[in-house]
Structure formats: structure tokens, C-alpha cells
Amino acid sequence: MTTTANSAIGRQGRLYYETCIPASLLIFAAWAYxxxxxxxxxxxxxxxxxxxxxxxxxxxxxxxxxIGPQLEEKIRAGADDGMVxxxxxxxxxxxxxxxxxxxxxxxxxxxxISLAMSxxxxxxxxxxxxxxKMVFRDIGIWVFGIGALGYGMPAYTGLVWKYVLxxxxxxxxxxxxAKTVYAFPGGFTLGEAAVxxxxxxLALVDVPGRIFAKGSSVExxxxxxxxxxxxxxxxxxxxxxxxxxxxxxxxxxxxFSSIVLVYLWLAVLVVNFAIRENLLIWAxxxxxxxxxxxxxxxxxxxxxLSISALLYLATGSAKSAPAQSKFWLxxxxxxxxxxxxxxxxxxxxxxxxxxxxxxxxxLIVFVFVECLRAFDVYPLASVIDQFLRRFTDHRDxxxxxxxxxxxxxxxxxxxxxGGSSDIAKLSGVLTLGVADTAASLVGTRFGRRKWPGxxxxxxxxxxxxxxxxxxxxxxxxxxxxxxxxxxxxxxxxLCIGLAVLEALTEQNDNLVVPLSMYxxxxxxxxxxxxxxxxxxxxxxxxxxxxxxxxxxGSSIVTRHLRQFKKI
Numbered sequence: 346m347t348t349t350a351n352s353a354i355g356r357q358g359r360l361y362y363e364t365c366i367p368a369s370l371l372i373f374a375a376w377a378y379x380x381x382x383x384x385x386x387x388x389x390x391x392x393x394x395x396x397x398x399x400x401x402x403x404x405x406x407x408x409x410x411x412i413g414p415q416l417e418e419k420i421r422a423g424a425d426d427g428m429v430x431x432x433x434x435x436x437x438x439x440x441x442x443x444x445x446x447x448x449x450x451x452x453x454x455x456x457x458i459s460l461a462m463s464x465x466x467x468x469x470x471x472x473x474x475x476x477x478k479m480v481f482r483d484i485g486i487w488v489f490g491i492g493a494l495g496y497g498m499p500a501y502t503g504l505v506w507k508y509v510l511x512x513x514x515x516x517x518x519x520x521x522x523a524k525t526v527y528a529f530p531g532g533f534t535l536g537e538a539a540v541x542x543x544x545x546x547l548a549l550v551d552v553p554g555r556i557f558a559k560g561s562s563v564e565x566x567x568x569x570x571x572x573x574x575x576x577x578x579x580x581x582x583x584x585x586x587x588x589x590x591x592x593x594x595x596x597x598x599x600x601f602s603s604i605v606l607v608y609l610w611l612a613v614l615v616v617n618f619a620i621r622e623n624l625l626i627w628a629x630x631x632x633x634x635x636x637x638x639x640x641x642x643x644x645x646x647x648x649x650l651s652i653s654a655l656l657y658l659a660t661g662s663a664k665s666a667p668a669q670s671k672f673w674l675x676x677x678x679x680x681x682x683x684x685x686x687x688x689x690x691x692x693x694x695x696x697x698x699x700x701x702x703x704x705x706x707x708l709i710v711f712v713f714v715e716c717l718r719a720f721d722v723y724p725l726a727s728v729i730d731q732f733l734r735r736f737t738d739h740r741d742x743x744x745x746x747x748x749x750x751x752x753x754x755x756x757x758x759x760x761x762x763g764g765s766s767d768i769a770k771l772s773g774v775l776t777l778g779v780a781d782t783a784a785s786l787v788g789t790r791f792g793r794r795k796w797p798g799x800x801x802x803x804x805x806x807x808x809x810x811x812x813x814x815x816x817x818x819x820x821x822x823x824x825x826x827x828x829x830x831x832x833x834x835x836x837x838x839l840c841i842g843l844a845v846l847e848a849l850t851e852q853n854d855n856l857v858v859p860l861s862m863y864x865x866x867x868x869x870x871x872x873x874x875x876x877x878x879x880x881x882x883x884x885x886x887x888x889x890x891x892x893x894x895x896x897x898g899s900s901i902v903t904r905h906l907r908q909f910k911k912i
Contacts, residue, residue: 358797359796359849360404360851362845362849363429364400364404364429365401366842367429368400368401368429370865371393371436371437371440372393372397373868373869374393375393377868378440378443382453388494388497389456389457392464393460399467400428416470416526416535419527419530419531420526420531421740423851424534424852425534426534426535427534427535427537427539428536428539430537431522431537431538432467432536434536434857434860435463435544437864438762438860439455440456441863441868442762442764444868445764445765457494457497457511458514458546458550459547460494462514462515462542462543463539464487464490464515465515465519466519468483468487469519491511518543521542522539525541525542526538529745532744532745534852537856548572548573549573552573555569556570556618559621561620563619564702564705566620567616567702567705568705568761570619571708571709572708574608574612574615575712578604579712582601597722605713628702631698631702632699632702638695638696639696642696645691649687649688653684679785679786682782683782685756686778690774690778693760693770693771693774694767701760701761704756704760704761707753711750711753718730719744719745733746734746747853752777752855754855755777755855755856755860756774756778757773758773758860759771759773759859759860759863760773768820769863769866771817771820772860772862772866773859775813775816776843776858776859779813780808780809780812780813780843780844780847781809782812784801784808784809784812784844787808788801788802788804791804796849799848801847801848801849809843810843810844813840813844814836814837817836818837821833835870836870839869843858846858
């Protein structure tokens, strides 16, 4: 009994500390946004700060607000519900994106929509409703928040249209988040599903303007059309698979190929209309005729992938005992992280637009391959499954194998988001390719002291922080982000905080750690945000202080439990 109570209390402390990181970043970014824009924009900042404070209140030690048994049994085993990230991550990234640009009224719509979706998920997924009063209380809070967000949206959208848009998006977000968890049991946490659905809804709102407006970024149009089209494709395949399962017929390759070809044809037509040019001709010019750097990068990718394929063929089929040990499993998994570093770093530094397109193409290929495997399309499904299972862990126990998706998205999202900071765009490569690889190998081979209630080791976290500090410091001095001592100290402090986050989080660290670094670099190392740091920093310290003492609090409560048991 005492051991169980101690573990539960330690877990609460870890989750509370984890909550402090995105909540503090959102408070900081929202305050800077309000100071920068002023006027009605403070309504957005106020809602964001309230969301952050509410997340800290809900996650504080000795008070868990569950999501209900029906949803809880569908999320990934061994992880918390992840609602903190589902509520805070997307608004944080949108605020950070705005702080990095000089203008953009459209972004105020994105901020309002992201906050409305997060507020809806935060309020209506809790299981603590006891009586009618609490229901009406939460509905009243939601209506008040939606009113504040509509007040801050641009006037040209129209008074009625503001609230109709927010109501539709909130309803769609809530429905699709729950539907995703139910459709893919064991594959996601509720927070991860909420982040994915909120991102898709933002793309759904954004893509019509990009398609019909002249001069839109071709890379952005292609990405948003591809992502939304892939969602429709997966939904069609999922429905077709269920129908065929009912009549006990396998998914024939001809039927699968027909659906995929129709998707590709429609997607190309939409992109051709949006860019006013043939997509294939444009892609050929962009890859081979635009610059010498693109040609060199493509040649480098071909060589690197060829060498890695030869190494896999030479060693991948070995079934020796050392290859089956835990350490060699980590070596095999993290070799792909190292490969990602070698592939993506030159592209981010010298040909970011080409890499942007490459990431989009890779995402399309990954989804096609996973559909072949998940829907058991003969004869490739078994081959693909056998290959991917060699690199899976406990987080791939559901219908969908997600490890390779999270690795790709962790490296791609900072590039797709862009920005003025080279370190921010490299955050995926630095955290996953360098730091996470070092932490995994050092922690598995030399780790002796574990974090309370966690399988991660202190030695692994130290390796994460040291390698990230070294790699990020090298980039800081080599690039144009600045070389002041203040920036260096801030960067090193961020690296230590990210190491702690990687050790404590139960979410997929390939997603939350790179995006946390992306946001933190823009918030703490950007002069556009740092000039308004003092008030938000005071709030951050005030809320982070209890998390520092959570471990001590856990030991005190444990001692009282032991004394009670003796009595």
C-alpha cells in the first residue's frame, strides 16, 4: 500500500512539473502578444493565461481530474491522458508564430480558433460533473470565453460569422478528438489526438484562402492540401476496410490502388489550381533547376540513403543474441535518429524550401505505407509489418505504428513552421537526432539512478542536456542568432529544462520536446518577446516554485502514510 501511494504521489509531482513548462511558456508568449498588439488583443492573452492557470490548477498534486473511464481505456497504455499538451501546445505555437512576424491580421483568427478549441477540450472532457450546477458553471465559462475571443477577432469577419465559425470549429474539434481515440485504441493519448485534430482544423480554416489567393506560398499550399487529403484518404480506407471486414473479404490491392490514385489525382488538381502551374513541372524545376545547392543536397540524400540501406541489409537480418538485447535494440532504433540528423541538417541550413517539400513528400509516403500495413493489403502488408516491428516499443501497441511518424513530425514541424531563428528550425534535429540518441544510449548502458516513478535515468538526462548544450551552442556561435553571453546562458538553461521534460513526460517525447524547444527559443531568445519578459517571468516563477518542492512534498506525505499504517 505504501509503495503504491508513494508511486502515485511521485507521479503527480512529475506531471505537475511537466505542466509548468508549457503553461509558463504560454503565459510568457500571451503576455508578450498583448503588449505587442494592445487593444482587443488582450482578450486573447487573458483567455490564454486563464487556460494555463487552469491547467496548473487541474494538475496540481493530490487533485486529479480524470477524463472518464470510456476514454481512459482507449488511450495508450502506460501514459497519462496528456490533456495538458492537448490544451496548451497548439495555442502556444500559434502565439509564438505571431511573435516572430511583424504583422498578420489573419493570425489573430488562428489564435482565436486555437484558443476556442483548447478551451472546449479542457472544459468538456473532464469527468468531475456532479450535479447540474457544475454543468451550467462550465457552460457559462465556455460561453464567456467564446465571447471574449470573438471580441478580439478582426472586424471584417462580421459579428455573426465570428461566433458561427468558432462554434462550428469547437464542435468539430471535440467530436474528432474523441473519434480519433475510439478509432485507433491504444495508439494515442487524448492530448496527442487533440493536438492532431486542432492542427487539422487550423489547416482546414487556412487552406481556402491559400487556394484562392494569388501569391500564396507553394510549399504551404502543397503541405496543407496533402495533409487534409491524407485525412480524407485514411477515413475512406477505414470505412472501406470496415465494410469488407463485415463481409469477410480482404482488402484487395486493386481496390486500395484505385482509392490512392483517385486521391493523388484530386490532390494534384487542387494544387495546380492554387499555384496556377503544373505541380509536376514546378517540382522538377524546384528540385533540379532552381539552384546548385538543391542538386548537391539531392545527391547527398541519395548517397546517405543508399549507404543506410546497404548497412541494414548487411546487419538487419541478423538474429544473434546481442542484437536482441535491450542496448542493441536502442542502438537499432536510435540509428534512425542519427540518420535523420545527417539527412536534415544540411537541408535546414542550405536548402530549407527543398527540405520543406521533402518532408511533405515523406509524410505522404509514410501514410501510404502505414495504410498498406494497417489495412492488411496483400502481399506487402506482412513485409512492411515485419520491418517496422524491429523498431517499435511499448508506445506502438495500438492499431497504428506511430514511432516513425513522430520522428518525422518532430524534425519536420519546426521546418514547416519556419521562423527567423536557425536554432528553432533545428530544434527537431537537435533534440531527437543528437540529444535523445545520446540520452538513450548512455542511459541504457550506464544508467544506474532513475527518476522517481520513471524508467528514465539521471545519467541519460545528463547526457541529453550535455549533448544538446554542445550542439545548440555550436549552432549559436556559427549562425546569425547572436553570440551574447546572455543568449548562451539562456540557451543552456533551456537545454537543462528540456532534459527534465524528456525524462518526466509520459507523452511521446518525439513530439512535445522539439515543439517545446521551438517555442522556448522564440520566447526566451527573441528580442521581440524578451522585452516584455519581467511580468510573465514573475508569473512563471510563482507557478514553477511549487513544482520544485513536489518531490520533497511527496516524501513528507509518504512518511505520514507510513506512520498511519503503523497506527
